[in-house]
Amino acid sequence: MKTVIGIDPSLTATAVCRMAEDGSVKMLVYGSKANDGNVYNRLARYMELVDDITIGPLWIPDPNLVLIEGYSYGSNPRSVHLGEFGGLLRQRLVEREHVVEIPPKTLKKFTTGKGNASKIAMVAAIVKRWDVEFKTDDEYEAYALARLGLAVLGVDKVLKIQQKLVEGLRC
Numbered sequence: 715m716k717t718v719i720g721i722d723p724s725l726t727a728t729a730v731c732r733m734a735e736d737g738s739v740k741m742l743v744y745g746s747k748a749n750d751g752n753v754y755n756r757l758a759r760y761m762e763l764v765d766d767i768t769i770g771p772l773w774i775p776d777p778n779l780v781l782i783e784g785y786s787y788g789s790n791p792r793s794v795h796l797g798e799f800g801g802l803l804r805q806r807l808v809e810r811e812h813v814v815e816i817p818p819k820t821l822k823k824f825t826t827g828k829g830n831a832s833k834i835a836m837v838a839a840i841v842k843r844w845d846v847e848f849k850t851d852d853e854y855e856a857y858a859l860a861r862l863g864l865a866v867l868g869v870d871k872v873l874k875i876q877q878k879l880v881e882g883l884r885c
Contacts, residue, residue: 716778716864717733718781719733719779719811720782720855720859720860722852722855723783723799725763725795725796725799730743739860746763756795760798764806782813783815783855784817784820823879824862826839836854836858865880
């Protein structure tokens, strides 16, 4: 059975959604609290989070495809820290898995049809299309990434407006 993982990375609430072609969904949210900012402590925090995400229960058995949301430059003044964490996470992922990085505008276009949609519009579109409920925006985005992954693998049906976008991501 084909499985995909969608990851919405964040230092405080990384949402990871594992979805199988039978529609089963497992969602976990990982996070850690900031420490004193010393480079050793900061990198230890990031590596602990990377280990939690990539060695955790969602990786058994190995997924067919992993989709991770790309960086949203300029949206957060602390993005340099997210960049450090994101680089370590991506390095670990590409060592073990087939990974596709999805720009935020592409994910918005997949979920809403518009690349400049708000998070509220994305959540509303996801709820309407797939009839799911989660606690946070991060979880909705991880879910949408997993749905996109199943579409890329040819398992999930796509709407006509999504077809070209999905075909462009196929490997």
